[in-house]
Amino acid sequence: MGIDGYIGWPLSLRLLREGHEVTGMDNFYTRKRVREVNSDSALPIGSMKKRISDASSSGLGEIKFFRGDVSNSEKLHEVIKATEPEAVVHLAEQRSAPYSMLGLKQAKETMVKNIVSTINLVYEVKDQVPDCHILKLGTMGEYGTPNIDIPEGFFDIEYRGRKDHLPFPKNAGSWYHWTKVHDSNNLMFANRVWNISVTDVMQGVVYGTRTEEISDPDLYTRFDTDEVWGTALNRFCAQAVAGLPITPYGKGNQARGFLSLEDSVSCLALGISKPPKKGEYRVYNQFDEYYTVNHLAKTVQEVYGEETGKIAEIKHVENPRVEMEDHYYNPENQKLKDLGYRRKRELRQEISIILEDLSRYRDRILKHRDSIMPRTLWKA
Ligand SMILES: NC(=O)c1ccc[n+]([C@@H]2O[C@H](COP(=O)([O-])OP(=O)(O)OC[C@H]3O[C@@H](n4cnc5c(N)ncnc54)[C@H](O)[C@@H]3O)[C@@H](O)[C@H]2O)c1
Numbered sequence: 001m002g003i004d005g006y007i008g009w010p011l012s013l014r015l016l017r018e019g020h021e022v023t024g025m026d027n028f029y030t031r032k033r034v035r036e037v038n039s040d041s042a043l044p045i046g047s048m049k050k051r052i053s054d055a056s057s058s059g060l061g062e063i064k065f066f067r068g069d070v071s072n073s074e075k076l077h078e079v080i081k082a083t084e085p086e087a088v089v090h091l092a093e094q095r096s097a098p099y100s101m102l103g104l105k106q107a108k109e110t111m112v113k114n115i116v117s118t119i120n121l122v123y124e125v126k127d128q129v130p131d132c133h134i135l136k137l138g139t140m141g142e143y144g145t146p147n148i149d150i151p152e153g154f155f156d157i158e159y160r161g162r163k164d165h166l167p168f169p170k171n172a173g174s175w176y177h178w179t180k181v182h183d184s185n186n187l188m189f190a191n192r193v194w195n196i197s198v199t200d201v202m203q204g205v206v207y208g209t210r211t212e213e214i215s216d217p218d219l220y221t222r223f224d225t226d227e228v229w230g231t232a233l234n235r236f237c238a239q240a241v242a243g244l245p246i247t248p249y250g251k252g253n254q255a256r257g258f259l260s261l262e263d264s265v266s267c268l269a270l271g272i273s274k275p276p277k278k279g280e281y282r283v284y285n286q287f288d289e290y291y292t293v294n295h296l297a298k299t300v301q302e303v304y305g306e307e308t309g310k311i312a313e314i315k316h317v318e319n320p321r322v323e324m325e326d327h328y329y330n331p332e333n334q335k336l337k338d339l340g341y342r343r344k345r346e347l348r349q350e351i352s353i354i355l356e357d358l359s360r361y362r363d364r365i366l367k368h369r370d371s372i373m374p375r376t377l378w379k380a
Helices: 008-017 029-036 048-057 073-083 104-128 175-194 232-242 261-273 293-308 335-339 347-359 362-367
Strands: 022-026 063-067 087-090 133-139 154-159 162-167 197-203 205-207 255-260 281-286 289-292
Touching: 008 022, 008 048, 008 261, 022 073, 048 063, 063 073, 073 104, 087 104, 087 261, 104 133, 104 175, 133 175, 133 261, 175 197, 175 281, 197 261, 205 232, 205 261, 205 347, 232 293, 232 347, 232 362, 255 261, 255 293, 261 281, 261 335, 281 335, 289 293, 293 347, 347 362
Parallel strands: 022 063, 087 133, 133 197, 197 281, 205 255
Antiparallel strands: 154 162, 255 289
16 A cells, blocks of 8 residues: 555565555545645656556566555455455555644645554454555654654553553654554454554655665656755755755754665565564564764765865755754664665765766756745644
């Protein structure tokens, strides 16, 4: 679910390569919303028909596709019935924090679409394929930035002399992030009452243009650069390539977990090939390392300078978000390593590849340059 997206497309290529049968579902929501802010993927991507045919010509295999909205329970019912999946990866949600903060319409749309899509999936699995593994994309942003270490989902607590092992408190920073918290609660509950097997992935911010399967431009995945749909490091790279200032928000001391697209896809594929036990609810914190926004901006500036001899300016802009700019941050990420995950891509190496790929599409980024600077204010 969400096969046309930034992560969904390369994940489906990886799963094909690993020998899985892959069926995708998407309603092209992200394409539509990105067009509405006068932007477009910086890397050109074809129609789903063309993408499937290119994946097939490259020898990776055949993808079946259903166009449809996963928050429409009848449509989802049809797709689950036709495919009887052993695992469903649920990536198909409104995934922009700024979009969810634009106003009531967008906040409601995010709440309804995201939470309903997950509850639809839970019921379809319970009723039609009870042994199916749900692998659901949440976000590290569910935890917020507490002043204590962040465990993977659960922690031991002692309060007024009594002890328990409880879900770690969530403290999200946008309506979007709160929908992911609600999804997590709903999945945890579905697991408790119906024994549904769930992997709930608290994913960091993903960066990159390539995975091992993306060998030529016909197989590119989307790459968003605008302030609503683009994410931090990817946008910094696009800004450098377009000759625009790199714009950390506020002081830039905010720390977050990050991982490359290659590493994200590897982790998700690993989660599928090593599913949870029947009736298990497991939570992974999925990121390689955590960095401050300033560190990322400086690293992009350095790599860009080394490769082009040009200087990319760093310009701090007023923080449009309501968030702590100086804070403690120490999340754990041991469980995926225990499952066998090893990081493949280093930050500088990946930035260099992103800059190289984007430099071929500088004109596409510049065409939409007005959509890059932040405008969506949390306090508006
Ligand atoms: N990219 C990141 O840095 C990141 C970080 C943490 C978590 N995530 C999560 O990972 C998932 C995938 O992210 P992405 O970056 O690939 O986003 P994306 O927007 O590129 O992909 C999501 C795909 O789902 C589709 N979709 C959305 N709503 C749908 C619906 N109701 N019915 C059918 N299709 C629908 C979209 O059209 C899109 O193709 C999201 O759930 C996101 O919240 C992403």
